[in-house]
Amino acid sequence: MGQFPYVGGKYMNLSQLPLNSLRAFFVSAKHQSFTKAANELCVTQTAVSQQVKGLEKRLGVTLFNRMPRGISLTREGSLLFPIVEKAFSELTIGLDNLCLGTSREILNLGVVGTFAVNWLLPRLESFYRSYPNIDLRISTNNNVADAFSEGLDYIIRFGRGNWHACVSELLFATPFTVLCPPFLANQLNQPQDIFRYTLLRSYDVYEWDQWLRQAGLSSQSHSVNCITFDSTALMIEATIQGFGLALAPPAMFQEKITQGSLVQPFNILLEKGGYWLTRLDSKPETPVQQAFKTWLNQQF
Known part of the structure; x- marks a missing residue:
């Protein structure tokens, strides 16, 4: 695992920290909720909270702001999350490769539901024929997703391309x-x-x-x-x-x-935007991301 930045007056190597505590932190940060983390991990909310508190004590920092209606990452928590996310992702890929005896990569993709059902799903077979070593992990949303907190490599959104802290590339315009x-x-x-x-x-x-x-x-x-x-x-x-x-x-x-189940009765079009491929501008594209983008562009 990777090196944790200078926090709490010292450098901390992730390999020195309890795996259960790191996982409790990671899942809690992903959901922004101890309760949802407990449901995913099949433990009690109290157990998750205690694991996180133990990690905070070990690091000497506060990782979450505790609020009456939920939690949010502190500055230190925001620093730790992408490092833990990457570590768990690499661990998952390594174990999969070990068990399967193959070299596989994972791409975490968030997609607005309409695009996922009506455009992406019918073409997935083509993607896997072209890139059999890449596993897509697809989550759908109502055009509201957070690449950072949800650990997404790409998000396909509908709009005009002006999302904060994101690199956005237009796939195609879609008048209404x-x-x-x-x-x-x-x-x-x-x-x-x-x-x-x-x-x-x-x-x-x-x-x-x-x-x-x-x-x-x-x-x-x-x-x-x-x-x-x-x-x-x-x-x-x-x-x-x-x-x-x-x-x-x-x-x-x-x-x-x-x-023939749908008809377009008028040729009056409303320009509202289009579908965009977006990613965090703070992270460089990986070869897996570039492969998916290449395939996506070929489809158009």
């Missing part, structure tokens, strides 16, 4: 427009006809107003019913079942459009 099943589309002759239906939305409460302005309309003079979802995939399923009209990127739902 109205999507709905054919039986609803048949009743939409002009944009103002949408006011007869429930408007479905995901995340952004202003996106319908933005699309209406793009169409030369305003919702202020109409009574509008809306349903808000925390998942674009769920919203699309709702419109297919006839609950209302969805505003979503057709590029992410081409399969359903080709199958």
Whole structure:
């Protein structure tokens, strides 16, 4: 394991510290919660807290701010976390290679759910054919993820590329427009006809107003019913079942459009951003990251 920075008046080598205490710290920092760490480690919350306190006493520093509704890393904890994260990652890879008799690498990838289901998943077989020695560990999110605290090598996000302390590379732009099943589309002759239906939305409460302005309309003079979802995939399923009209990127739902379960009734597009490959700017890219990025770019 690696060398811990100068903390608490001394240098500390991680190999001198109890493995259980380091793991309790690592999982607690990852979840920002002793309770969630206890659930992952299958021990009590008290046991996790005691392990962390023992580590703090050994190091002579405080690693977490204890608050009424949770915990957060102190400056010293923030210094320790990436070192412990790397150490456990290398240990995991080394043990896997030892057991499997092969040289394998791990890439931790955070992905917004819509992209994961509709773009990445259908292409994973291609990735593993090209890079059979790389194991992807994929976690989905609602466009909210922290590469540092979650130990992610890359995060694929939707937006405009302006995330703090991140290097962002645009994969592709994805304009939004109205999507709905054919039986609803048949009743939409002009944009103002949408006011007869429930408007479905995901995340952004202003996106319908933005699309209406793009169409030369305003919702202020109409009574509008809306349903808000925390998942674009769920919203699309709702419109297919006839609950209302969805505003979503057709590029992410081409399969359903080709199958005929979704229709794009208007050629009015709202430019909201695109999907970006992001990573922490404080860490250089590894060969594994570069391999994944190369494959990703080849797909476009």
